[in-house]
Amino acid sequence: MMNNDEEISLLSAEIELLKDELNKKCALLKKKQKQSLTKLDINRYSRQIILPEIGVEGQKKLKTASVLIIGVGGLGCPSSMYLASAGVGTIGLVDYDEVELSNLHRQLLHAQCNVGMRKVESGKLSLNRMNEDVNIVVHDVQLDGHNSLDIFKQYDVIIDASDNLVTRYIINDTCVKAGKPLVSGSAIHCDGQLTVYNYKGSVCFRCLHPKPQSPETVGNCASAGVLGPVPGVIGVLQAMETIKIIVDHQNVLKNSLLLYDGRDCEFKKIKLTNVKRNGCICTKNPDDITITMDYEEFCGSKANDKFKTLNLLKENERITVLDLNELVSKKNPFLMIDVRRKVEYDMCHLPFSINIQLSDLKSKETRSKLIEKINSFSNMTPYLITICRRGNDSQRAVDELKKYTEIKDNVKCIKDVIGGLYEWSMQVDKNFPIY
Numbered sequence: 001m002m003n004n005d006e007e008i009s010l011l012s013a014e015i016e017l018l019k020d021e022l023n024k025k026c027a028l029l030k031k032k033q034k035q036s037l038t039k040l041d042i043n044r045y046s047r048q049i050i051l052p053e054i055g056v057e058g059q060k061k062l063k064t065a066s067v068l069i070i071g072v073g074g075l076g077c078p079s080s081m082y083l084a085s086a087g088v089g090t091i092g093l094v095d096y097d098e099v100e101l102s103n104l105h106r107q108l109l110h111a112q113c114n115v116g117m118r119k120v121e122s123g124k125l126s127l128n129r130m131n132e133d134v135n136i137v138v139h140d141v142q143l144d145g146h147n148s149l150d151i152f153k154q155y156d157v158i159i160d161a162s163d164n165l166v167t168r169y170i171i172n173d174t175c176v177k178a179g180k181p182l183v184s185g186s187a188i189h190c191d192g193q194l195t196v197y198n199y200k201g202s203v204c205f206r207c208l209h210p211k212p213q214s215p216e217t218v219g220n221c222a223s224a225g226v227l228g229p230v231p232g233v234i235g236v237l238q239a240m241e242t243i244k245i246i247v248d249h250q251n252v253l254k255n256s257l258l259l260y261d262g263r264d265c266e267f268k269k270i271k272l273t274n275v276k277r278n279g280c281i282c283t284k285n286p287d288d289i290t291i292t293m294d295y296e297e298f299c300g301s302k303a304n305d306k307f308k309t310l311n312l313l314k315e316n317e318r319i320t321v322l323d324l325n326e327l328v329s330k331k332n333p334f335l336m337i338d339v340r341r342k343v344e345y346d347m348c349h350l351p352f353s354i355n356i357q358l359s360d361l362k363s364k365e366t367r368s369k370l371i372e373k374i375n376s377f378s379n380m381t382p383y384l385i386t387i388c389r390r391g392n393d394s395q396r397a398v399d400e401l402k403k404y405t406e407i408k409d410n411v412k413c414i415k416d417v418i419g420g421l422y423e424w425s426m427q428v429d430k431n432f433p434i435y
């Protein structure tokens with residue numbers, strides 16, 4: 001005979017066993033449900049399911065697939081929108097930044113009311129508004145060689161929608177180590193590029209670019225500009241190649257590079273080598289690949305395209321925006337040269353500045369005109385002050401102007417404005433446009 005306590009503990013053990021069994025059944029049912037299409041799925045995705053390229057099996061593959069997108073910017077917005085709408089089960093978003101007003105002309109996931117919000121959160125909100133069945137996972141981090149592998153392991157396909165060389169190498173190396181296909185895109189001005197690396201034996205980014213380009217030759221949207229539809233086109237094509245990878249389509253864009261020229265509406269496909277570069281990391285055993293190198297040192301640039309400050313001049317060769325404001329209010333004689341490009345000067349400038357582009361300072365003719373301006377101050381010797389958007393080119397301009405005695409000897413001093421027009425708009429005139 002069992003006493004009451006023994007009977008209770010036996011029953012409890014039985015309950016635990018039953019619970020375990022029920023949980024297992026539940027998980028199995030959920031998995032089956034994930035792998036099968038519901039009535040709503042069929043309704044929602046019918047227009048693509050009927051395509052021979054997709055079919056029921058393809059749609060099931062999309063439903064169980066997971067895609068990681070690095071960068072929720074110009075490329076990441078369109079690619080994630082099309083993937084979420086196509087019914088990709090899980091989409092991971094990586095971005096360390098927040099939504100800015102200057103993003104909105106091309107980053108259509110982000111609404112005006114979300115300026116200032118974390119990009120991954122704004123992205124998740126919009127994507128789930130489009131399709132609430134998609135599981136959006138946010139990674140609010142700056143991707144680096146220390147966190148990338150753990151994140152990449154959770155996904156089937158990786159999309160590079162970033163905007164800098166350092167991140168491109170980190171993404172490539174992690175894809176190679178983790179054995180993940182990489183859908184790579186880029187867009188600047190009116191030009192875009194697209195290719196798929198590390199897919200079914202294809203080459204990797206390092207096979208083609210064993211050494212990084214010099215930082216000066218790599219532009220970004222903030223400094224070089226971009227027309228919104230260009231990353232739109234490339235981002236949508238990234239989504240297309242990703243879908244093709246997931247459904248195992250034959251003609252994925254590997255070993256070829258697609259070039260898009262928006263000016264002439266021209267697409268060109270150029271063949272890349274299909275032979276991996278001798279000694280490239282993609283020819284090594286994944287266990288022997290290290291991804292914790294100093295990528296920023298390797299590339300000579302930063303893992304984000306946020307502003308880098310140059311320290312070219314001595315402290316006494318620079319003034320603050322507050323000093324400048326004082327010069328203006330005290331009506332001290334000064335000549336201010338705005339050294340940005342004409343198009344930027346036309347966008348906005350200080351009323352008391354003249355525009356001479358940095359590269360033009362080398363021209364003798366330009367300098368003669370400048371000397372004329374300096375001499376027009378009659379018997380007052382003016383300060384010569386340079387300014388630009390953020391205070392780097394203005395330092396380069398001072399450095400250049402110092403070389404010419406005919407200028408140096410006719411002014412009180414040559415100085416630049418620390419932080420440029422950005423600081424002016426932050427500290428002096430809140431109505432001055434920031435861009």
Ligand SMILES: Nc1ncnc2c1ncn2[C@@H]1O[C@H](COP(=O)(O)OP(=O)(O)OP(=O)(O)O)[C@@H](O)[C@H]1O
Nearest residue numbers: 071072073074095096097142143162163167221222
């Ligand atoms: N290492 C990284 N980790 C996380 N996010 C990154 C990394 N590198 C780049 N990104 C993100 O990739 C996105 C690239 O988007 P895009 O090229 O449109 O530039 P942007 O920074 O949004 O805009 P702009 O250059 O005009 O200021 C950005 O949101 C940026 O924050």
